[in-house]
Amino acid sequence: MSxxxxxxxxxxxxxxxxxxxxxxxxxxxxxGHGLGYEIMPPEMLGSKLVSLEISSxxxxxxxxxxxxxxxxxxxxxxxVENVTYFVxxxxxxxVLFDVTGQMDDGTFMLKLHTTESDQITVDEAxxxxxxxxxxxxxxxxxxxxxxxxxxxxxxxxxxxTGDDYSNVLSPPLDYDVGIxxxxxxxYSINDINFGQQExxxxxxxxxxxxxxxxxxxxxxxxxxxxxxxxxxxxxxxxTMHQEIIIPKAFGDLMVENFSANxxxxxxxxxxxxxxxxxxxxxxxxxxxxxxxxxxISKTLDGxxxxxxxxxxxxxxxxxLTTMTGNGxxxxxxxxxxxxxxxxxxxxxxxxxxxxxxxxxxxSVSYDLSIVHDGKKIDQASGFSSNxxxxxxxxxxxxxxxxxxxxxxxxxxxxxxxxxxxSVVVNRIGIEQTSIPIWIKNxxxxxxxxxxxxxxxxxxxxxxIKEGIMIIPPTEISKSPADSNAIPDAGQRTDVFNQHVPAWIKNxxxxxxxxxxxxxxxxxxxxxxIKEGIxxx
Numbered sequence: 001m002s003x004x005x006x007x008x009x010x011x012x013x014x015x016x017x018x019x020x021x022x023x024x025x026x027x028x029x030x031x032g033h034g035l036g037y038e039i040m041p042p043e044m045l046g047s048k049l050v051s052l053e054i055s056s057x058x059x060x061x062x063x064x065x066x067x068x069x070x071x072x073x074x075x076x077x078x079x080v081e082n083v084t085y086f087v088x089x090x091x092x093x094x095v096l097f098d099v100t101g102q103m104d105d106g107t108f109m110l111k112l113h114t115t116e117s118d119q120i121t122v123d124e125a126x127x128x129x130x131x132x133x134x135x136x137x138x139x140x141x142x143x144x145x146x147x148x149x150x151x152x153x154x155x156x157x158x159x160x161t162g163d164d165y166s167n168v169l170s171p172p173l174d175y176d177v178g179i180x181x182x183x184x185x186x187y188s189i190n191d192i193n194f195g196q197q198e199x200x201x202x203x204x205x206x207x208x209x210x211x212x213x214x215x216x217x218x219x220x221x222x223x224x225x226x227x228x229x230x231x232x233x234x235x236x237x238x239t240m241h242q243e244i245i246i247p248k249a250f251g252d253l254m255v256e257n258f259s260a261n262x263x264x265x266x267x268x269x270x271x272x273x274x275x276x277x278x279x280x281x282x283x284x285x286x287x288x289x290x291x292x293x294x295x296i297s298k299t300l301d302g303x304x305x306x307x308x309x310x311x312x313x314x315x316x317x318x319x320l321t322t323m324t325g326n327g328x329x330x331x332x333x334x335x336x337x338x339x340x341x342x343x344x345x346x347x348x349x350x351x352x353x354x355x356x357x358x359x360x361x362x363s364v365s366y367d368l369s370i371v372h373d374g375k376k377i378d379q380a381s382g383f384s385s386n387x388x389x390x391x392x393x394x395x396x397x398x399x400x401x402x403x404x405x406x407x408x409x410x411x412x413x414x415x416x417x418x419x420x421x422s423v424v425v426n427r428i429g430i431e432q433t434s435i436p437i438w439i440k441n442x443x444x445x446x447x448x449x450x451x452x453x454x455x456x457x458x459x460x461x462x463x464i465k466e467g468i469m470i471i472p473p474t475e476i477s478k479s480p481a482d483s484n485a486i487p488d489a490g491q492r493t494d495v496f497n498q499h500v501p502a503w504i505k506n507x508x509x510x511x512x513x514x515x516x517x518x519x520x521x522x523x524x525x526x527x528x529i530k531e532g533i534x535x536x
Contacts, residue, residue: 070107098156115145330353407419
């Protein structure tokens with residue numbers, strides 16, 4: 001592949017082309033918003049139909065995003081030669097750069113490199129990144145920290161010549177292309193029963209907004225991302241894919257099925273699939289096709305500019321379910337009574353299905369260990385039944401409370417076939433917390449900056465100390481004596497402003513207007529106690 005430009009006439013020709021592009025009132029436009037690959041609708045180039053193919057990759061590593069544009073004849077699949085491209089990248093409504101270049105073989109390649117610099121640079125001597133004319137290189141290398149995240153990358157591609165550089169197209173071929181790169185965000189929550197857990201979202205469309213919330217009372221995850229619900233946009237969006245990451249140690253979310261709402265519309269069960277093949281996390285895939293998006297859009301009032309998600313268990317809390325590390329066996333676990341207590345008898349029920357036999361229930365041997373605080377406190381061996389549930393009778397020790405882990409190992413004699421479930425002894429209910437109702441007013445004032453961080457958090461600290469506000473037990477990771485504890489009065493405002501994460505203040509505002517429940521608000525308070533920002 002070669003990319004050339006005669007510098008004797010280069011700049012005159014470049015600016016003439018761009019001026020020509022912007023002056024056309026009847027430019028043929030095509031749109032597309034796919035995942036990492038698109039083929040645009042055919043357009044006429046002289047007497048033949050041509051199409052633009054856009055492909056992407058992260059190569060050679062996650063810090064480099066590679067995008068390739070190829071103009072080809074639809075009848076033969078052969079690239080159109082001597083193509084002049086104008087390519088402009090917009091991300092989150094900000095134009096990042098544009099480049100113009102000529103490609104003898106019709107293929108134009110961009111490489112976006114993640115660096116620490118706020119400035120975007122194009123590897124080209126003697127030009128800045130806006131209106132730059134690339135000359136003499138096979139790949140356009142663009143660098144900057146704007147490329148550190150994934151999400152939707154929107155390209156304006158205008159093609160001004162084809163077949164021959166002297167063949168200036170009037171009007172030019174004009175494409176609006178959306179290419180999505182994977183982006184992952186993690187969210188630390190402090191659950192009343194399961195403690196610190198790290199949930200996550202992987203998006204294959206656009207970046208997730210800063211509004212992720214986990215509501216323990218409903219076991220519900222909510223968040224949103226930007227989305228244009230117009231029919232025009234949906235018709236060029238082939239699919240929308242999200243993955244919710246759930247630690248397998250978070251027992252409340254190891255349920256058998258989930259349900260999901262998108263902008264208040266309950267989507268069909270087929271939209272969600274669960275992947276339990278990782279030993280550490282489960283992935284819940286949420287995939288909406290174009291018909292799903294059109295169906296949801298018909299229920300919306302107007303055209304909101306975002307897609308709201310809520311994901312929660314579909315039915316009862318039990319059974320919990322997971323897969324063995326070798327991917328062969330699926331285990332379902334339930335128990336009676338559902339509220340496990342110290343010093344009491346509990347019966348666990350397990351059934352084991354063989355995924356290689358299309359989830360047929362099988363009788364296999366297993367070793368079982370009960371782990372508490374990192375130590376094995378009991379162990380046994382047994383066989384599952386191939387008909388019905390297999391009971392496991394267990395007497396919980398008097399001194400055991402909190403999380404216990406049931407580790408199933410060596411299923412059918414295989415040291416690769418193991419799985420675990422985390423359950424809670426002496427579960428704390430949401431009703432065991434107490435927040436005076438008038439605190440909601442204060443939270444609303446704080447969220448709208450009518451009172452400052454210091455005043456609100458000192459008030460919360462006083463209420464907890466005096467027993468007026470009751471929160472679940474919270475482990476403190478920093479002592480009051482360290483630098484993150486509450487400072488002297490003269491320094492409090494600055495330190496609170498420095499240490500209080502924005503999500504806690506957002507939560508307070510949502511809680512004040514009943515958009516989230518008490519338990520979600522308490523997660524923020526527990527975080528501040530754990531970090532030593534509130535000292536009790």
